[in-house]
Every structure is written in structure tokens, then in C-alpha cells.
Amino acid sequence: MRTFDAYVVGKDDAPGIVVIQEWWGVDFEIKNHAIKISQLEPGFKALIPDLYRGKVGLDTAEAQHLMDGLDWPGAIKDIRASVNWLKSNGSKKVGVTGMCMGGALAIASSVLVPEVDAVVGFYGTPSSELADPAQAKAPIQAHFGELDNFVGFSDVTAAKNLEEKLKASGVAHEVHIYPGNGHAFLNRSPEGVSRRKSMGLSDEDEAAVELAWSRFTSWMKQYLA
Numbered sequence: 492m493r494t495f496d497a498y499v500v501g502k503d504d505a506p507g508i509v510v511i512q513e514w515w516g517v518d519f520e521i522k523n524h525a526i527k528i529s530q531l532e533p534g535f536k537a538l539i540p541d542l543y544r545g546k547v548g549l550d551t552a553e554a555q556h557l558m559d560g561l562d563w564p565g566a567i568k569d570i571r572a573s574v575n576w577l578k579s580n581g582s583k584k585v586g587v588t589g590m591c592m593g594g595a596l597a598i599a600s601s602v603l604v605p606e607v608d609a610v611v612g613f614y615g616t617p618s619s620e621l622a623d624p625a626q627a628k629a630p631i632q633a634h635f636g637e638l639d640n641f642v643g644f645s646d647v648t649a650a651k652n653l654e655e656k657l658k659a660s661g662v663a664h665e666v667h668i669y670p671g672n673g674h675a676f677l678n679r680s681p682e683g684v685s686r687r688k689s690m691g692l693s694d695e696d697e698a699a700v701e702l703a704w705s706r707f708t709s710w711m712k713q714y715l716a
Contacts, residue, residue, distance in 0.1 A: 495572075497538050498539040500525050501534065502529075502534045502536055505535050506536070506583065507537075507715075508535045508587070509570055509574055509587045510539045511539070513554075513590050514555065514557065517543070519682055520680055520682070521539055521590070522539065523683075524677070531711075538577055540569045540573045558592050561592070567596065567604065570596060574600075578606060584714070585715070586610060586715050587600045596615075597610050598615070598653070605628065609715055610631045611632045611634070612633045613633075614676075616645065616653050623656065625657075626660060627657060629714075630664065631665075632706060633664070634703050636669050636674055637669060641674055665710070669702075672699050674692060676703075
């Protein structure tokens with residue numbers, strides 16, 4: 492039995508979406524994303540599992556330390572428990588999404604969590620030790636910034652490698668690369684923007700953000716409705 496805190500928002504009987512945190516933990520920005528997701532048409536029930544068990548990284552060093560200490564297979568178990576909780580609490584179908592570290596875990600969930608109905612991953616790919624996307628079973632849509640410099644994790648090369656693996660998997664998939672955008676380009680709250688700037692990420696592209704969310708919505712609607 493896995494027990495952990497979760498942040499849940501949205502209509503009770505709506506399709507469910509598990510929203511996986513960035514390396515920061517369950518902070519303001521991932522909650523902003525969950526609230527946004529719950530309000531997208533036709534309405535979703537979003538759940539963020541607290542993979543760090545209450546810890547939040549306030550700067551990149553802390554976040555790196557928390558991510559390095561993460562039990563990744565344990566996080567997959569948390570995601571599976573979250574999917575099954577949503578399915579037993581009114582959501583007939585459940586998708587998984589995540590950003591950064593959460594994007595990697597979302598894609599891994601398509602391989603490792605049989606109950607997942609659809610995945611959208613943002614700027615992250617799983618290590619080959621955790622999951623091989625060529626074994627994906629649920630449809631995957633993935634989003635990357637062209638200027639992302641997290642080499643082998645979310646840069647353009649990682650995006651292209653993921654696309655090759657997804658072709659081999661035979662599942663429905665889309666891989667989108669956004670020109671002129673860096674890592675974590677969805678983070679648009681005032682705090683999120685200043686945090687990105689402190690990391691040297693100064694791109695601001697509202698059109699790309701809107702496009703990514705509209706693609707997200709149509710993908711989740713298609714497979715969860």
C-alpha cells in the first residue's frame with residue numbers, strides 16, 4: 492500500500508490527468524499547471540502526487556539534490572497508484588502529463604503503467620535504465636524547446652531520439668519542437684518567469700505556450716473522452 496499526499500483539482504467525474512512535478516517539487520508552478528488543466532475543455536480532474544514527500548527545492552542546487560535522490564522506480568509506483576485512485580474515484584480514463592523531470596516520468600509511465608490511457612510529456616525523456624520508449628503502450632505526445640540545453644534529457648537530440656523510439660513502438664505519437672524556446676517554456680507565472688531568468692532562460696513566447704496547450708488539450712480529449 493503506497494500512501495502519499497496529493498493535490499487534486501477539478502470536476503469529480505471528469506477524465507483524470509496525473510500531473511507530475513518538475514525537479515522543484517510540488518510548488519506554485521506545477522499547481523498552476525494542474526489548475527489550468529482542470530479548466531481546459533471539456534474539464535479534467537488533475538492530481539499531483541507528491542513524489543518528494545513534502546520537500547521543495549528553492550534553488551537549482553536544492554532541486555538537483557532532490558532529483559538526484561529520487562527513487563525513480565518508486566516514483567513510477569506513485570504514478571500508478573495515482574492513476575488507479577483516479578480510476579476508482581470517478582474518472583473512466585486517465586492520462587499522465589509532466590514537465591522536466593515529470594516529463595521523463597510521464598513518458599516512462601506509458602511503458603511501465605498499463606492503466607495509463609494517454610501521455611503528454613514536456614521537455615524530459617527517461618533514462619534507458621528506467622524505461623525504453625520503444626516499448627511504449629499508451630499514445631504519447633511530447634514537447635521540446637529548440638534551445639533547450641539539457642543534453643541527452645530534453646535537448647533537440649533527445650527529442651529526435653525519442654521520436655525514433657516512438658516510431659519503433661508503433662503507438663500513436665507526436666513530437667513537437669518549438670523554435671526559439673528554451674527549457675520549461677510553459678512556466679509563465681511571474682515567479683516562474685523570474686526563476687527561468689535566474690537560470691539564463693529569457694525566451695518569452697506566448698504563442699508557443701498557447702500552441703502547446705492547445706495540442707495538449709486535443710490529445711487528451713481524443714484519448715480520454
